[in-house]
Structure formats: structure tokens, C-alpha cells
Amino acid sequence: MAAAEETRDDRSPIPEIAEPPRRLRLGLGAIVLLVIAALAVTIGIGVWRGATAPTAVVMGPTPSPGVSVVAGRIYVHVDGRVRLPGLYVLPSGSRVVDAVASAGGFAEDADRAGVNLARVVADGEQLVVPAKGAAPPAGAAAAEETAGDLIDLNTADAPALEGLPRIGPALAERIITWRDENGRFASVDDLLAVPGIGDKMLEGIRPHVRVG
Structure with missing residues (x-):
């Protein structure tokens, strides 16, 4: 009897089995929050890059090489003291005032009396708005004369x-x-x-x- 009890006392305790590590399970709400956070970071980087990059200014519609003038439209190169110099497509019969308006209007130092706003512009014309106190640009008189010959x-x-x-x-x-x-x-x-x-x-x- 004593031997039996001794045998029981000598039994080693059964080692406890460790629980397997629990997998991290994310609910649908948590996944949505992670996606929103990632998008916010991406947008923030894009905004920062946009703030540091130079802004491109479109000067006006430019025709492709070899393309003829569209019926009812003319091409006028507006240059000089205007806010947005460039090549503009205007309706036939447009006047200087229309060309200047398409180029963003006069610059602050523009000589507004240096151009005839009522004159009809011609296809292929270069309209140069002079600065205050500057001599009339070369070819301005010729442009006026050409328009008068039409x-x-x-x-x-x-x-x-x-x-x-x-x-x-x-x-x-x-x-x-x-x-x-x-x-x-x-x-x-x-x-x-x-x-x-x-x-x-x-x-x-x-x-x-x-x-x-």
C-alpha cells in the first residue's frame, strides 16, 4: 500500500501546454481607418509637392503644324505689356480690344493709348502692346496700314x-x-x-x- 502511494507521489506533474499566440484580427472598421489614413498621407505628399513645383501658365491655344485656319477663326500673336502673352484663336472680325482681353488684359505699365482698341485684327498678325514711355514697336505702323488696306x-x-x-x-x-x-x-x-x-x-x- 505504501509502495503504491509512493508511486503516485513520484509522478511528475503534467506540464501545462502554452496557448498558441493569438492572431491579430482587424475588424472592417479598422481596415477602413487604415485605408483612409494611407490616402491622407498620399494626398498630403501630393499637396506638398504641388506647393513646391513651379506653376505652368498656358499662353493660349496653339495650332498644330500644317493645320490650316479654321473657318471663322483667326490666329493672333499678342505680345508686349499684357498679362498673358501668347498665340490666341479668335473669331473672325475680332478687334484689338478682344485680343488684349484674351491675353488677360493690360499689364500695369502698359501704354493703353499706344494701340487702337477699335481696329479689326487680321489673321497671322502680331499685336504688340508697348510699355509707358517706350517707342512704338517695330512693325506696329505697318500692321495698322495693312489693316487699313483690307x-x-x-x-x-x-x-x-x-x-x-x-x-x-x-x-x-x-x-x-x-x-x-x-x-x-x-x-x-x-x-x-x-x-x-x-x-x-x-x-x-x-x-x-x-x-x-
């Missing part, structure tokens, strides 16, 4: 119209008749409404006419 569709008589490319007496009379019946030409493109004038003829006439 035939005004709303005031030209038959002989003047006949001086245009491919315009004979019959077409000249049709132009005058259309003007009498409709009041005036709002743009050079209105010539397409005159019988006998198509797109190809209009492109040949366009550089020589204007609407006042």
Missing part, C-alpha cells in the same frame, strides 16, 4: 469688291444685294450666304477683307 465688306462699292480674288461684276453685285437685304455682314464667314461663294473661294478672299 476691304470692308459693309462699306465697299462694286469696283472695290471686284478687286478681290475671283470676284467679278456679277459676284460683286450679289454681295451688295445681300448686304442691302440683310443689313450688314457680321463676319467674313457671312460671305458663304452669297450665291456663288463657296469655302474655297472664301479662303482666297479672307486675307483681303474685314467687317467694320
Whole structure:
């Protein structure tokens, strides 16, 4: 009996089995918070980079090489003392005031009396706004003279119209008749409404006419 009890007392205690490490389980709410935090960090980096990078200024629509002038549109290079110098696409019949407005308006030191705001600008023209006290830019007088040489569709008589490319007496009379019946030409493109004038003829006439 004593031997049995001795045997029991000699039994080694059963070692406790350690619990396996618990896996970290994230709820749906925690995952959403982590994603939002990552996005916030990404956006913050982008804002910081944007604040330190130079800002690009778009000067105006620039035509692709080889692209012809779109009907009803002209290209004008506005330079000098304006806020946003560049190449701008304007409707046919636009005036200097429209070109300056497209370029952001006059700069603070611009000589506003140095340009004729009422003048109609021509396709391919370079309009240079001078600074106060500066001499008129080279070519400014030539530009004014060129614009003055253009035939005004709303005031030209038959002989003047006949001086245009491919315009004979019959077409000249049709132009005058259309003007009498409709009041005036709002743009050079209105010539397409005159019988006998198509797109190809209009492109040949366009550089020589204007609407006042």
C-alpha cells in the first residue's frame, strides 16, 4: 500500500501546454481607418509637392503644324505689356480690344493709348502692346496700314469688291444685294450666304477683307 502511494507521489506533474499566440484580427472598421489614413498621407505628399513645383501658365491655344485656319477663326500673336502673352484663336472680325482681353488684359505699365482698341485684327498678325514711355514697336505702323488696306465688306462699292480674288461684276453685285437685304455682314464667314461663294473661294478672299 505504501509502495503504491509512493508511486503516485513520484509522478511528475503534467506540464501545462502554452496557448498558441493569438492572431491579430482587424475588424472592417479598422481596415477602413487604415485605408483612409494611407490616402491622407498620399494626398498630403501630393499637396506638398504641388506647393513646391513651379506653376505652368498656358499662353493660349496653339495650332498644330500644317493645320490650316479654321473657318471663322483667326490666329493672333499678342505680345508686349499684357498679362498673358501668347498665340490666341479668335473669331473672325475680332478687334484689338478682344485680343488684349484674351491675353488677360493690360499689364500695369502698359501704354493703353499706344494701340487702337477699335481696329479689326487680321489673321497671322502680331499685336504688340508697348510699355509707358517706350517707342512704338517695330512693325506696329505697318500692321495698322495693312489693316487699313483690307476691304470692308459693309462699306465697299462694286469696283472695290471686284478687286478681290475671283470676284467679278456679277459676284460683286450679289454681295451688295445681300448686304442691302440683310443689313450688314457680321463676319467674313457671312460671305458663304452669297450665291456663288463657296469655302474655297472664301479662303482666297479672307486675307483681303474685314467687317467694320
